[in-house]
Amino acid sequence: MSQIIEIGTQKEKTSVWDEYVPMVTSGRSTTMYLTDYIAAPANYNELVHRLNNAYIGDEFVFVINNGGGDANAAFMLVNAMERSNAIIRGKLSGIVASAATIITMACNTIEVAPYTQFMIHNYFHGTQGTGNQVKEYVNFTDSEFRVAVKELYAGFLTEAEMNQVSNDDKELWYGAEETGERWANKKKHDMEVTNEN
Numbered sequence: 392m393s394q395i396i397e398i399g400t401q402k403e404k405t406s407v408w409d410e411y412v413p414m415v416t417s418g419r420s421t422t423m424y425l426t427d428y429i430a431a432p433a434n435y436n437e438l439v440h441r442l443n444n445a446y447i448g449d450e451f452v453f454v455i456n457n458g459g460g461d462a463n464a465a466f467m468l469v470n471a472m473e474r475s476n477a478i479i480r481g482k483l484s485g486i487v488a489s490a491a492t493i494i495t496m497a498c499n500t501i502e503v504a505p506y507t508q509f510m511i512h513n514y515f516h517g518t519q520g521t522g523n524q525v526k527e528y529v530n531f532t533d534s535e536f537r538v539a540v541k542e543l544y545a546g547f548l549t550e551a552e553m554n555q556v557s558n559d560d561k562e563l564w565y566g567a568e569e570t571g572e573r574w575a576n577k578k579k580h581d582m583e584v585t586n587e588n
Contacts, residue, residue: 396581404583410419411434412425421450422454423452423454425453426454426457428458429462429464429491431461431464434464435467435468435471439467442471445475445476446476447476447477449477452480453479453495454484455494456484456486457487457491458486458488459488459490462490462514462546465493468494469493469496472495472497476496479496479497479498480499480500481498481500481501482502483495483501483503484499485506486507486510487507487508488508488512489512492511496543496577501571503574504567506567507567509567510562511544511548511563512562512563516532540553544556545581546576546580547577548563
């Protein structure tokens with residue numbers, strides 16, 4: 392008796408729930424589920440395309456229960472969210488950590504479910520190459536991530552907390568209530584910056 396085993400074939404996708412980022416559209420509202428690791432940027436091409444081509448009055452709801460992942464994918468999503476004509480709402484539950492918090496910061500509004508755990512920390516990565524290449528890349532990444540932390544978390548974190556993340560590699564954990572309070576501080580800060588300009 393012989394068996395034929397197909398190696399490298401992908402399961403046929405028969406449902407929206409089979410997608411890495413399930414997206415459900417009803418009218419002018421699209422709900423997407425960021426409930427798996429923030430993976431390589433290519434996993435978010437369709438979402439970025441939709442955000443970039445949204446009209447005023449469209450709405451995107453990001454359901455976020457995610458432990459984080461690739462910061463470069465998160466930055467790609469943040470750029471699309473900030474350029475989008477759509478209103479971006481975040482619905483947070485479970486754990487929202489690392490790169491998932493970066494995405495959260497680009498939402499226009501958020502809802503924080505009870506028992507949500509929100510964690511911000513410094514970047515984590517590995518690299519290889521010659522000694523000087525590694526040194527240059529790490530120094531560059533460190534410098535750029537410090538800028539990102541200051542811009543993305545402005546109003547949500549204090550200057551001292553930003554330094555704890557960037558300089559001391561400290562993880563900052565917040566529960567649902569404190570996350571909501573800090574979000575209100577961020578929106579107040581954002582409004583003040585807008586009024587100054």
